Amino acid sequence: MSNVVGVAQEDGSEQGLRGQGHHTSVVEQGRFCFVRCTCGWRGPARRARSLARTDGEGHRARA
């Protein structure tokens, strides 16, 4: 019974969003691009990079 050790921690703590900054970055995927945040949030696929960027700004404003 010694194998119950250290299963608790996963590295992405999704609960602690408050103190963490939201850093968004635009990811290009084929013809589309989307914005991705360090908190794990991801925006919808857009054709225009500027739109993806706007999604990210909206997300940070709400967060």
Ligand SMILES: [Zn+2]
């Ligand atoms: Zn975020």
